[in-house]
Amino acid sequence: MTPDTTRLRNGACPCLSGEQYNDCCGRFHRGDADAPTAEQLMRSRYSAFVVLDSEYLIRTWHSSTRPASMDLDRDLEWRRLDILGTSDGGPLDSAGAVEFAAHYRSDGERGVQREISRFVREDKRWYYVDGDVRQ
Structure with a gap:
């Protein structure tokens, strides 16, 4: 599935780096580069949820925990x-963790997903392993 970049606001990267999507997370999504840190992989995975890039999410998920496929909710709007x-x-x-809060809107309601995500680095590439959702 091709990323839906119409979901971007003014071409800005959803990870809030201040850069344009194509120069920031877009390069990871296209496969032009690999995220050099666990945090950058986390940011690029968040951006992949925003633009509905399930292929990137699968590709950056560690093989030990990776699902066979993903269906992303087109009605869920990730905001911050x-x-x-x-x-x-x-x-x-070789390993790292990132704690984050991802803000969203769904059916007119606001919500926040808080999580501590775990990552591993193998063959110079970072992969998402799993996460603990926080309340």
Whole structure:
């Protein structure tokens, strides 16, 4: 499935880096580059949810926990990503964690998904493993 970039606001990257999508998470989604840190992978995965890029989400999910397929909810509108903290996950680390809050709207209601996501680095690439949802 091709990313739905019509969901972008003024071409800005949904991860809130301040850059344009094509120069930020878009390059990861296209496969032009790999995210160098766990946090950048987290940001690019959030952006993939925004633009409905399930192929990227599957590709960056670790094989030990990866689902066979994903159906993304077209009616769910992801609005903002807040990175609350990181643990390891740098360019030379083999594992890391990112705590985040992802704000959304669904059926006119606002909500927040809070999670601590775990990542591993194998063959110089970061992968999402799993996460603990927080209340």
